[in-house]
Structures are given as structure tokens and as C-alpha cells.
Amino acid sequence: MGEIIRVLIIEDSQEDAELLIQELIKGGYDPHALVVDTSEKMDGALDRQTWDIVFSDYSLPHFNGGQALMLLRKRSPDLPFIFVSGTIGEEVAVAAMRTGANDYFIKGNLKRLIPTVERELDQAKLRRDHRQSEEMVKHLAYHDALTALPNRTLLEDRLQASILAAQFGNYPMALLLMDLNRFKEINDTLGHHRGDFLLQQVGLLLSNVLFEPNLVARLGGDEFAVLLPKLTEKEDVHAVVHKILHALEKPIMIEGLPIEVELGIGVAIYPDHGANSETLLQRADVAMYTAKETGNGYAIYEDKLNQYSPRRLVLLGELRQAIEKNELLLHFQPKVDLESGCVVGVEALARWQHAEHGFIPPNEFVLPAEKSGLIKPLTQWVLHAALRQCRTWQEQGIRINVAVNLSRRNLQDAQLPDLIAEMLSTYRLEPTCLGLEITESAIMADPANAVEVLTRLSRMGIQISIDDFGTGYSSLSSLTKLPVSSLKIDKSFILGMAEDKNAMIVHSTIGLAHHLGLNVVAEGVESGALLEKLSAFGCDEAQGYFISRPVPAEDLTRWLHESSWGLK
Numbered sequence: 001m002g003e004i005i006r007v008l009i010i011e012d013s014q015e016d017a018e019l020l021i022q023e024l025i026k027g028g029y030d031p032h033a034l035v036v037d038t039s040e041k042m043d044g045a046l047d048r049q050t051w052d053i054v055f056s057d058y059s060l061p062h063f064n065g066g067q068a069l070m071l072l073r074k075r076s077p078d079l080p081f082i083f084v085s086g087t088i089g090e091e092v093a094v095a096a097m098r099t100g101a102n103d104y105f106i107k108g109n110l111k112r113l114i115p116t117v118e119r120e121l122d123q124a125k126l127r128r129d130h131r132q133s134e135e136m137v138k139h140l141a142y143h144d145a146l147t148a149l150p151n152r153t154l155l156e157d158r159l160q161a162s163i164l165a166a167q168f169g170n171y172p173m174a175l176l177l178m179d180l181n182r183f184k185e186i187n188d189t190l191g192h193h194r195g196d197f198l199l200q201q202v203g204l205l206l207s208n209v210l211f212e213p214n215l216v217a218r219l220g221g222d223e224f225a226v227l228l229p230k231l232t233e234k235e236d237v238h239a240v241v242h243k244i245l246h247a248l249e250k251p252i253m254i255e256g257l258p259i260e261v262e263l264g265i266g267v268a269i270y271p272d273h274g275a276n277s278e279t280l281l282q283r284a285d286v287a288m289y290t291a292k293e294t295g296n297g298y299a300i301y302e303d304k305l306n307q308y309s310p311r312r313l314v315l316l317g318e319l320r321q322a323i324e325k326n327e328l329l330l331h332f333q334p335k336v337d338l339e340s341g342c343v344v345g346v347e348a349l350a351r352w353q354h355a356e357h358g359f360i361p362p363n364e365f366v367l368p369a370e371k372s373g374l375i376k377p378l379t380q381w382v383l384h385a386a387l388r389q390c391r392t393w394q395e396q397g398i399r400i401n402v403a404v405n406l407s408r409r410n411l412q413d414a415q416l417p418d419l420i421a422e423m424l425s426t427y428r429l430e431p432t433c434l435g436l437e438i439t440e441s442a443i444m445a446d447p448a449n450a451v452e453v454l455t456r457l458s459r460m461g462i463q464i465s466i467d468d469f470g471t472g473y474s475s476l477s478s479l480t481k482l483p484v485s486s487l488k489i490d491k492s493f494i495l496g497m498a499e500d501k502n503a504m505i506v507h508s509t510i511g512l513a514h515h516l517g518l519n520v521v522a523e524g525v526e527s528g529a530l531l532e533k534l535s536a537f538g539c540d541e542a543q544g545y546f547i548s549r550p551v552p553a554e555d556l557t558r559w560l561h562e563s564s565w566g567l568k
């Protein structure tokens, strides 16, 4: 028996079809043939199975070869298509070849048939292989190797297309960005292959709760995205987010170990939060960042979260230059000891004096700097400037502790302690001259790394304070595990102390902190009445407009000499 070949013959003459089949058998093939004579039957034949080759008569009573060719090319571009006709003229034949037929024969003259079939089958196979490898390359270019999910490129393509469709159809759509909390810790503790397994499981869980046309993508690392290309109501996004959070509530088992997965989801909705893919991506990112900071599971983008308005984006581009060109400056705000009434230290607060936009407050550039990786040079600049000023004061006989604020990313920088040690020696300063302020959420975002870096810093003799205490979720007792010496109660509690509830919180926080051996600083003290109340509560130090606003170094030097709070 010869090689099986699946042949579809479009022919109204059974006899002609039979001649063709005999010719193939003579040539050593075992043709499994089907003869059809209408477009419906041809369609049905193409639906039913795959074919190796198609022969077609040119003119049939209810159909013609040109139509058959068009139909085939739409459905199977690789399949060889050969005309076998009695009536086909030279011109028609050439035209047919141009429209994609592979060859043609005059009925009764099938001498070339076998070599042609062999050649066409070979070429069809080559075309198929080529197409497959093209598809594979395309798949690789658009998918993530670890999870087989669509990657960032595909997500961006689909996002763009969805925005256009939503614009056209006048309906909302949403983009969700999420990343796993503490993935690095899991990865480091359990090893990379278990970390990879976890990512695959998360990808699978996400895919299981989100169906077409929604798209789940992995953007890299522990970052995933979900595209909801069509929402009936914007509010529907809440249900989807809850479904995701619910799906990931149960711990994922890795080699018998239950691993809790927590994630922060940021949501941006078209058209409310942006009309192009870049804006939506970036706003979902801002929201995700907020979700992670607050530990709330998810956050929907709000303008007030945005540190990235178009103006800010331009500014961010300029921030690097500003750092290099010394457009940044520090203001210093004193902290006073409530028992002695003396200044014990100052906090260095970054300012940006922009040539065009004027004064820009730190809340508008610190977070974007953190997101864009500029926080490292920014923090280094601040540390240098603060320590240089501390040196200058020492030379004027003013011994004062200068505190610098650190961001979350700084705590992941294992080189920071060495860098600070080097700077202290450059400026010939004792480590006790420097204080570092870190918010509790910055620590809680990545406790393992934070504790390591903070422990090294505190062993060097640097004082570490928890900033904005009360705004995060950490309990006071969890702070005892950290190498911190003081606690700064967030100004929102201090400013709100007229309310009994806040006053009670402040009072009990002070008591508990003392119990744990921590020094307590109140920030945001705007009035003498507040100061008295804080004194009565046993608060150790205070900082706020009532004492002094943050001011440039020269102004502070003057203030130190003139104010009743100043140097005694």
C-alpha cells in the first residue's frame, strides 16, 4: 500500500474524479478521496477533517474553481490547490495561478501529476513548518515562559485595542495591576524553584477566576495584570477584585507547606482615570502602590493619589538633574525636649526649588522618586547635605542631632549602612549625630530586609525612629522586635487632639511606648495648648509649627540663638 493522501476533489464528473484517483494510485499513493460539487459541500468537507491536497475542476454547474480557490485560501492558506480542467484557457490558468492556485492540468494530460503532487506536498509541509515556527516565535514574544500567561507586550497590545473598542462602544473598562507582598522573602526562604512554583499557582488561580475576554498577564517578577476589556458598570470592578482576593485567600500548598499569599491590587478605569494605555498603566500602578502601602488589599485610582500628573511626569524627568544641579535644598525643623524646654535635634526635610514651577513640596517628588528608582540618589543627596550642615553647626559650637527620612526602598538597599558609615567619617561625625526616620508601613512592606538594614544601622549607634506612627497597621508590640529608639506619633492624631478619642489614643500610645522603653515625639504641634496637654501626657519631645516651621539652615542657626527654645 502506498502513502495515504487525503484528497478533496471539486468535480461534477464522477468519471473525471476517478481518472484522477487512478493516476494517484499509479503514482504509488493511497488516496482517501472525497468528491464534492457545491460550495456548501466543500465547506462541510473542510469542517470535517484536514486535507493534504485539493483538486478542482474549473467550471461546474453550481460552482466554479475560482470560488473554490477563494473559499480554500480563506480557511487553509497552506493547502495545495490544483486546477484540473478541460476548458481552462491559458489566460484563465495564469490568472488562477496569480490568485493562489499552485498548478493546473488539462484533463487527459496528467503526465506531470505525480511529480507535481510530490513537490506541492513537500512545499506545503515547509509552509506549515514555517508558519508553526513563526507562531511559536510569536507565542514566545507574547507570553511569559514561566506561567505561559500573556506577557507585558501582549497586555499592552490588548489594552490599546480594548481602549479603542471601549471608546467606540462607549462603555467602561478596567486595568488591574497587582503584585505579591513579601514575595522576595518567600523566594529567599523557600528557594527559587518553589518561588517559581508559587508564581505559576498564582497565575493559574487568576486564570481560573477570570474568563475570556478578560486577560490575565504576568508582567515580570511577582507582578501580574488583569485586563477587563468591557464593564457594564464601573462598579463591577469591585466584584472582580473581591473574586481575585477570595481566590487567593486560601494558602497555596508548596511541598506540603501552606504559603499565605497576600497581594496589593491597583485599579484604573477607562475613561475616568485615563484615555490611553500609558496613563492607565501608570495610574493602576499608583493605585497598587497605595494598596500595598495601606495594606488594604486593593485601591482604586484617585487623583489625590497621583504623584504623576503630567506636570509631575515632566518633573520626574528633571529630578535627576535637579539632584545633580543642586536645585534641591534642605529645611530643618527643630525638635524640643519637653522637660528641659531645649532643642535636642532637627529634622531635615527635602525641598525642591524649581526654576519654572517654584517651590515643590516633598510629598510631590519623594514617592515618584521612590517609584522610579531615583530615591537612592535623592537619599544620598539628603544625607550628604544634612551631615555637611551638622558638621558646619559643630564647627560653630552647636551640637545637634540631625534626622533624615528614609523611604521604603532605602531599606532594601543592603549597601546603605556602609555608605552612611563612610559619610560619617567623611564629615568627621559621631554616629549619634545622625537620626533616621522610617514610617512603619515602609518597614512592614518588607520586614525581613528592613530589620536587617536597621539592625546594622542601629548597631553603628545611629538612632532610629518610627515616623508617622498610628497611620499604619502595626501594633506597638510588633515594634519591639525592631531596633528603634523612638516613636513619632503622626500629626493627624496630634492635630486632632481636641477630640477625646484622639487624645486618648495619644495618651495611651505614650504610656505603652514608655513601657516598651521607647522615646516619644509628637509631630504637628501647632499650639501652646497642645504642647501643654502633651507635657501632661508625659510626651518626651515635640515638633511643630508652634515651635518652628521647617526653615533654611541659616534661619535655624539664628533661631537657635534667639528663641527661648533654642540653645541655653
Ligand code: C2E
Residues within 6 Å of the ligand: 333, 348, 349, 350, 361, 362, 363, 366, 379, 382, 404, 405, 406, 407, 437, 467, 468, 491, 523, 524, 525, 526, 543, 544, 545, 546, 550
Ligand atoms: P514627615 O517626616 O512626617 O515630616 C513632617 C512633616 O510635617 C513635614 O512636611 C513638616 O513640614 C510637617 N509639619 C511639621 N510641623 C507641622 C505642624 O505643626 N503642622 C502641620 N500641619 N504640619 C507640620 P513636609 O516637609 O512637607 O514633608 C512631608 C513628608 O515628606 C515628610 O513627612 C517625609 O515623610 C517626606 N520627606 C521629606 N523630606 C524627605 C527626604 O529627604 N527623604 C524622604 N524619604 N522623605 C522625605
Ligand code: MG
Residues within 6 Å of the ligand: 347, 405, 437, 467
Ligand atoms: Mg519624618
Ligand code: MG
Residues within 6 Å of the ligand: 467, 468, 488, 490, 491, 523
Ligand atoms: Mg512624620
